[in-house]
Amino acid sequence: MNQVKETTIRLKKNFINKITKGYPLIEKNAVIDTNKLTHEGMVIKLVDNNNKFIAKGYYGKQNKGNGWILTYDEQTKIDYDFFRDRLNKAINLRKEFYNNQDTTAFRIFNGEGDNIGGLTIDYFDGYYLINWYSEGIYMFREYIIKALSELTDYKGIYQKKRFNDGGKYIDDDDFVIGERGNFPIIVKENGVKFAVYLNEGAMVGFFIDQRDVRNIIKEKYAKNKNVLNTFSYTGAFSVFAAKGGAKKTTSVDLANRSRKKTVEQFEINNINADEQDIIVEDVFKYFKYAVKKQLLFDLVILDPPSFAKSKKHTFSASKDYTNLLKEAILITEKSGIIIASTNCSSFDMKRFKEFVDKAFHETNTQYNIVEEFYLPTDFKINTKYKESNYLKVLFIKKS
Template identity: 60%
Template sequence: MDSEIIVRINKRYIKKYKEGYPLIFKEAVNNIHDLKGEGAILKLVDDKNKFVARGYFGRQNKGYGWVLTRKDEAIDRKFFQNKIITALNKRAPFYFDEDTTAYRVFNGEGDGIGGFTIDNYDGYYLINWYSKGIYRFKDIIVEILSRMVVYKGIYQKKRFDDGIEEDDFVMGEKGEFPIIVRESGVNFAIYLDEGDMTGVFLDQREVRKRIRDKYSKGKTVLNTFSYTGAFSVFAALGDAKSTTSVDLANRSLEKTTEQFNINGLDLDTNHIVVEDVFNYFKYAAKKEMKFDLVILDPPSFAKSKKNIFSADRDYKDLLKEVIDITEDGGVIAASTNCASFNMDKFKKFIDTAFVEKGKRYRILEEHSLPVDFATIEEFREGNYLKVVFISVS
């Protein structure tokens, strides 16, 4: 490893880092101009030059790098190997589950090294890199992973811009896409060679299972911001009376059709609508359409020709539109992956929306990230997923 850079931490933040906070942000560093060469090892010290922690320099939207240890130890190959082995051991039950063959095996700071994640898609491993800093450790991480698991192929996605184009394929055998994985016994078509998206968001696994097992039977289901229709597939397999999947992206028609087809579901009662969701809400309200179950899972930020949506600003008003098209006695599955507010604030959005609509509600259950998406208490924003099942009355 390269020689390390001394980082002098503002005394206001010393306690925060000593207690385990992992993100290095600009305001905490007194000598910010000394940070050069992404991937450099950083030694964090206090105003008396005493050791606080050690990490690495890597710019991403969250900050300037990550603390990796509060011990005065080397950040070397052995360090990475121990973290990856520990993470794999925690996921051991998944390797023996034939009904679920897609899951996360390393979740950034939740497993001790912020800046990258690793997902397993039935033996095809996908590494997501979130900064040039962590990408400097690529060879070490790939080599360790390839020795620790039995893999078919290893792929990567660089979710930062360094101006250098690289093949997503790293090593092993190239997949013949789509590869078919299983989640709770349901099939998904996965593409590791089509940009940032793979075909399913693995963090919603437990929510999809609840929709199938508890909330869909005999119900009319509306799935908004539906992407490839994963929620709709689970609802249909839960004996929903009908499903309607709405998404603005043209690809949603082909991708959602594919997910229904590989699960042996016809499209007679499973409808796919390529439309701006915001416009669809207005259309549905005008036509006095009502649904028994509405799934509301918008991105944190979305932009169409006529609408701009920001979850922390607009979720409440969007939920009010959903209330208008939900049957009395129906259920809304309200979800957000916005990390800028917590579950308490999210539930305040929900409460305000119902108060302003003059409707009563009851929270049936809540969900956050599944167990394979490991998080740490010291970094609560890492537990970004918030899902609330709401009974409308």
């Protein structure tokens, strides 16, 4: 890339204080000179009406924003050295993960938490996966890929482009450089194995932000328990529960692929999948079946997507989590545990606890929150941007 030209853009007065205090998102309605925003990836120098410097960022459409702040220093150039420095700092913060032989999948760069919004990079046993969340940050790919390749001893680098008009994954060849992986790659998380695919669409096989939650299930909550894992995807929670000595696991997910993928995860961990229940069905339909058959579980895991749609149900975490919990309460044993999890960034833990309280109040059931979890340490957050701390997990004991 050539030297990046900077374009001066005026900020509306009521947004200036927020940004000077460290808020990293350039909101869509924060800019006066929208006519100057001609192409994503342009570096923008934000000023007030008196042309006083505020910050530098880049223009890139993502969710509720028109880009991200990159620096509050007017003299800093947004060039290769800038991106290399940011990546180097992030990698150094994760040194302990690189040295952990029992966990070979983790995040090395977490967007605005590592001071470049719109970009995440994950590590999978020598392979790196870059997620580009806007066309704007993708315009800097040469700098970022070059820096990553120079700073790490990589086997191969893959990418996911997540910035088409619908905000969905762009399906094309994800391979960037190095050697192509022989998939699945088998990674470890606290000694448990997972099959990972960097070449099969948007998802890779499991969500590494739930590492701490899965581990405590194995170590503390699963032994001799009858476990229900809803919205189970590829069965990661079920595998950890089984490894922790669960009496039995039941995994329920609507996606047809979930059965084959869940069987695979069990088998690579030497767990007989035939001894576990793997059900391809709408979770809400399964709840009704469980009530009808008077099924009860010692441990119920709820980890729904923020938004999901089936033929009969539309689920929105911000609107429907209370009702989801009410369904789960009905099939949880007395003194059983419900693990309620959400990655929805539109509400905080306080509001999430209100959903929980409402659900138990409306079912006339007593409860006690015994554990709570947020993102693991490799998912560095930006304290000035609460949405970056999106993961909220509660272990709720039914009285």
